[in-house]
Structures are given as C-alpha cells and as structure tokens.
Amino acid sequence: xxxxxxxxxxxxxxxxxxxxxxxxxxxxxxxxxxxxxxxxxxxxxxxxxxxxxxxxxxxxxxxxxxxxxxxxxxxxxxxxxxxxxxxxxxxxxxxxxxxxxxxxxxxxxxxxxxxxxxxxxxxxxxxxxxxxxxxxxxxxxxxxxxxxxxxxxxxxxxxxxxxxxxxxxxxxxxxxxxxxxxxxxxxxxxxxxxxxxxxxxxxxxxxxxxxxxxxxxxxxxxxxxxxx
Amino acid sequence: xxxxxxxxxxxxxxxxxxxxxxxxxxxxxxxxxxxxxxxxxxxxxxxxxxxxxxxxxxxxxxxxxxxxxxxxxxxxxxxxxxxxxxxxxxxxxxxxxxxxxxxxxxxxxxxxxxxxxxxxxxxxxxxxxxxxxxxxxxxxxxxxxxxxxxxxxxxxxxxxxxxxxxxxxxxxxxxxxxxxxxxxxxxxxxxxxxxxxxxxxxxxxxxxxxxxxxxxxxxxxxxxxxxxxxxxxxxxxxxxxxxxxxxxxxxxxxxxxxxxxxxxxxxxxxxxxxxxxxxxxxxxxxxxxxxxxxxxxxxxxxxxxxx
Numbered sequence: 001x002x003x004x005x006x007x008x009x010x011x012x013x014x015x016x017x018x019x020x021x022x023x024x025x026x027x028x029x030x031x032x033x034x035x036x037x038x039x040x041x042x043x044x045x046x047x048x049x050x051x052x053x054x055x056x057x058x059x060x061x062x063x064x065x066x067x068x069x070x071x072x073x074x075x076x077x078x079x080x081x082x083x084x085x086x087x088x089x090x091x092x093x094x095x096x097x098x099x100x101x102x103x104x105x106x107x108x109x110x111x112x113x114x115x116x117x118x119x120x121x122x123x124x125x126x127x128x129x130x131x132x133x134x135x136x137x138x139x140x141x142x143x144x145x146x147x148x149x150x151x152x153x154x155x156x157x158x159x160x161x162x163x164x165x166x167x168x169x170x171x172x173x174x175x176x177x178x179x180x181x182x183x184x185x186x187x188x189x190x191x192x193x194x195x196x197x198x199x200x201x202x203x204x205x206x207x208x209x210x211x212x213x214x215x216x217x218x219x220x221x222x223x224x225x226x227x228x
Numbered sequence: 229x230x231x232x233x234x235x236x237x238x239x240x241x242x243x244x245x246x247x248x249x250x251x252x253x254x255x256x257x258x259x260x261x262x263x264x265x266x267x268x269x270x271x272x273x274x275x276x277x278x279x280x281x282x283x284x285x286x287x288x289x290x291x292x293x294x295x296x297x298x299x300x301x302x303x304x305x306x307x308x309x310x311x312x313x314x315x316x317x318x319x320x321x322x323x324x325x326x327x328x329x330x331x332x333x334x335x336x337x338x339x340x341x342x343x344x345x346x347x348x349x350x351x352x353x354x355x356x357x358x359x360x361x362x363x364x365x366x367x368x369x370x371x372x373x374x375x376x377x378x379x380x381x382x383x384x385x386x387x388x389x390x391x392x393x394x395x396x397x398x399x400x401x402x403x404x405x406x407x408x409x410x411x412x413x414x415x416x417x418x419x420x421x422x423x424x425x426x427x428x429x430x431x432x433x434x435x436x437x438x439x440x441x442x443x444x445x446x447x448x449x450x451x452x453x454x455x456x457x458x459x460x461x462x463x464x465x466x467x468x469x470x471x472x473x474x475x476x477x478x479x480x481x482x483x484x485x486x487x488x489x490x491x492x493x494x495x496x497x498x499x500x501x502x503x504x505x506x507x508x509x510x511x512x513x514x515x516x517x518x519x520x521x522x523x524x525x526x527x528x529x530x531x532x533x534x535x
Contacts, residue, residue: 027297049289051400053281069380075322149514152499190472
C-alpha cells in the first residue's frame, strides 16, 4: 500500500488539469500525502510552516519589483524598442539566439548571469519583441505571446544546460558527491567535460528553432508591408 | 561575514513583508475590489509570514500558510485593477530619459553578479542588495518620490498575484513529499519495469526516470540522488557505462523534466505571470517540442558515448 503516498501527486496533476485554485491544491496535496504517511495534522502544519519559512529565499525577487515598475512607467520598454530599431537587420530569432549563447557562456565561466526577473522581463522580451516590430510593424497577440514564451524559454535552456559545464557548479558537485557515496570516484572536471556535448546540442537546437520562428514571422507578415 | 549576510537576508525578508503589508493596506482601501477583505487578509497573512517567519512557532506559520489556501479555495481573493499609462506618455518619457533608463535595470544585473563573485557568502542576498541599489538609482534618475516607488511596488505585487508565491509553496511541498518518503516509492516503481542486462532499456529507464521524477518533484537535484541509486547504478553504470558521463547526462536529463512541469513554478509559471502572458502554461507549451528532442539526444548520447 506504499503507492498511496503518491496521492499528493495525483491531486497536483488533477488540480493543474482542471485549473482549480493552485494555492489550495498544493496545500491539500501536502495534507493528503502527510496524512496517508502517518503524520498527524499538527505535524503536517509544523512541517509546512517550517518549510515555507525556510524557502522564503525563493521569493526574494519581490524586492526587484518596485524598480522594474518604476522603469516601466518611465518608458523602459519603449526605449528598448528604440534601441533595437537602430540595429539594422536584427531579427527576433537572432536576438534570442544571441541571448541563449551568452547565457550558456556565462554558465561555463560560472557567472551568475540571467534570471527571469532581472533579464527576461526588463530586457530580453522587450528587445525580442522590438526586433520583430521594427521589421514587420505591430505583431498580433498570438505572436507576441510566442515571443514572450520564447524569451522565457531561452533563459531556461541556457541556464539548465550551460551551468554544469563549470566544474564548480552545484550540479557537478552533486553528481561527484552522489557517485562517490555510491562507490564511484569521478572528478568535477570529468563531469564538466561530459556536460559539454549536451550544452552544444542545446545551442544548435535552440538556434534552429529561432531560425524557424523568424521564417514563420517573415512568411506571415511579408504581405502586410515592410516598415523600417 | 556569513552571519552578517544571513542577518541581511532576514532584513530583506522583513522588507518584503512590508511590501506585502502595504499591498494589504491598499487592497483593503480599494473599493473597486469586490473581495477586498479576503484579498487584504491574503496579503497581510503573507506579509506576516515574511516579516516574522523566523520568530513564529512552526505551527503558527503552518496555520498561516494553510489560511492562504483557505482564502483562495473559497474564492475570496482578487487582484486590484490599475489603469495603464498612455502609450504616448510612455514614448515621451522614453525620449526624455534616453538610455539612462537602462542604468537602474542593468545595475540590478551588474551589482548582483559582481557581489556574488567577489563575496561568495553574499550569493543568496546579492539580488536583494542589487535591488536596493537599483531602486535608489531609479529614484535619483527618474526623480521619483518614495510614494511613487511604493505605488509601483503595489502594482507589481498585485500583477504577480498568487503565482508569485507559488514557487515557494511548491518548494515547501517538496519538503513534505521528501519527509513522507515519496521518492523511494517512485524509484521502486520504475526499477520494477527494467529487465537486467539490456543496456538500451537501462539507459532509457535512467533518462526517463530522471525526466519523470524531476517533473513530478520540480527539482532535478532531489531526483538525481534517488534515481541514480535506484536505476542508474544497477541498470546503466554496472553494465559498464562511464559513471561521469552517465551521471552528467542524467542530471541534465532531469532538467528536461524541469522544462515540462508546472511544479518548477519559478522557471515556468512565474515567467508567464512576470511577462503577463495569457496562458499560464505558455512557457511550458513552447518548451515541449524542444524538450522531446533533447530527451532523445540524451538517450542517444548516453547509449553511444557512455559505453
């Protein structure tokens, strides 16, 4: 009957599918898992409270919100658009590809660059959108949504597949430590090197998808008049 | 140094608490919000958790977290509406400030990166320091009043809505799952499907095990330990695979799972609300085809390169 412990996962999945209120779904999933595993409701509440407070760091980006709000109100996006318009021939896809490569290189040099609140919302997405609008004029809602999704996705791709190419990365240390505890000696350098091909493959696939996106935009908007 | 930055971090949490309480106050006074009492209570509750989290007994914090769920379950939460600034005004302001407008935003990136690199102990609180520097710079450059600053804080906090705290709540749920032993159960279940001696099936099980378990937990690190011990060692490494290569690929295979799951809220759900996307799952949807190609690449690479 051990599998009953997975009830929390079922609740989460169903909750997301039926679009129930997420906060309540998560709390209920936790409660159900705790109860079937023999925890008392009080122990569950203690565990939940402790874990939630311990994880406050995850929400520290709230401090950046006033800054982003102020800059947006003063025309941050509009200025990003002006800037991109000056660069001739820059397409949305090219710009996104450049960000992907920079993001992976930053990982290789262990520079903590990037982040959705720090880069994507204030800079990457407005610039990617501006590059397309400089070429084709106003995008429709659907394409704007795709530019947003792609901007966020590049950040994730670059971050995830670039970080382990640095031998001191947390992920590399985890692999070395776990394998060591299971009786296999490997070095951080070995793991970092072994992470490089997949980082490269990610760049190739990411760039390809950006090229396809550019072509799709070009096809769709070419008859609507070029605006330079 | 370590204690200083820990105290600084606690100070930042108090500031976030104040941000949230300001939003609670504004929400309470917002007569256009049909659920102003419940919504104000939500922000106040969250503000208390941030400000006093360290000194509250765990049981009290737990009750406060559960109360967040109760408020939203009974649909007593609604975010306020803000009139957007006119486009012409924004363009005029953009002309006025020119590229100076990027200075505070870039300072956010530059200060946090420089600080984290110079003083490794500061890495957790670096973004907080950078945010304060950025806000001060923004207020100087734009000649903004403190009042305008807190108004923007309120507007942005409300724009995030409940999904702003979702990553934190899911991280807490992960801790509950771990304590309940969910990981062991999954590892046993997947291990049961794999016949011994077949390298390809072993590799597929290791890669997919990482993808699925990471997608469920929203965290590749938690998955790696469990799945490597349960599947990676017996079915891949003991069949002769290079442990460094198999291990390295297993962790990035886990990250493929991260790209597919709403459980990894700070990578997938949060940016959707940060970018004000219509579809909460739009980022995940965009990532699905690329991720499938990456999963196949992981399987091929581990099978042909690790052995």
